[in-house]
Amino acid sequence: MQPQLQHLDPFNVAGLTARTTNRDESDPEAARIGTLWDRFFGERVYETTPHRIDDMRLYGVYSAYETDAHGAFDITTGVAVADGPATVRIEGGDYLVFTGQGEMPQMVLAVWQAIWHYFDAHPEIRRRYQSDFEAYSGPDQVAIHIGVLTD
Template sequence: MEGCHAEINSGLDSFEQPDLLQPQLVQLPETLVMGIELRAQQPNQQPNQQPNTARFSQLWNRFLAEQMQLDIADSINAERLYGLYTDYSDDCRDYSLILATEVCSIDNPLENMVGIAIPAGCYLRFEAIGAPADAAAQLWPQIWRYFEVTPAHQRACTTDFELYEPQQTSIYIALKRW
């Protein structure tokens, strides 16, 4: 963990934009999740644009309406929901969105579900209080702005995720180590 802080903290100190939230550098252990997947393709789009918003909303609505997290026997806490962005293409434009809950095992995924390990590593955590969908929508533009003005910090394009808890939303962005 110290290596993660030593490599990145100086850049965090220089990011003084009063109109933006300040991210926190965190070192996370591996986390296992299980849920449903959608492949998002963004041809001819910038990586920070969201042309798949309607498809994502439909997937979230289905996941929540069917209470899929309650069907997962190995679920650790069904109130904590994850929105993972993973399996990125080389240019970070195409990726998989997985709506999931944390589990103790991914060995036997339910039919039409996938199990994935969120890799251990250095992440920047951006947080917001409020309704989950609203909080995430407010955070993403700030995250894109952060990476525009802080070129020393580069996304790893491995697995980024939104963590939805009853009163708080956090978005974790995986960072490259250099």
């Protein structure tokens, strides 16, 4: 899978947030991301979030990184908003975009595996660890944006 480099302007997402680690996510008893998405859909957060803009995608945002892929981070399930309280900011800058299509959640997990392999194979490409995000344009389509440093 060859990612595409995109430069993005900053924007805001609002929704539900939890703190987790990749280690916790590999343990079904400690994992929080699936439960957060269940709450997001169960409580219909996508319908009730104030200041929503004309962007119908759903977002999974990774932010507030403690260190890198091994430290704690925030995960926010949400929608794009104009502004307001309880928002997480997607930093502007360069992103490598990895796409996938297929049955959830296996497809998104496979895309993340491809991302880990890509960065293992390309140590010269450095992640920013400020904001990364999944953008879902349909029930079986995702574009995962990983912030990178470009010199």
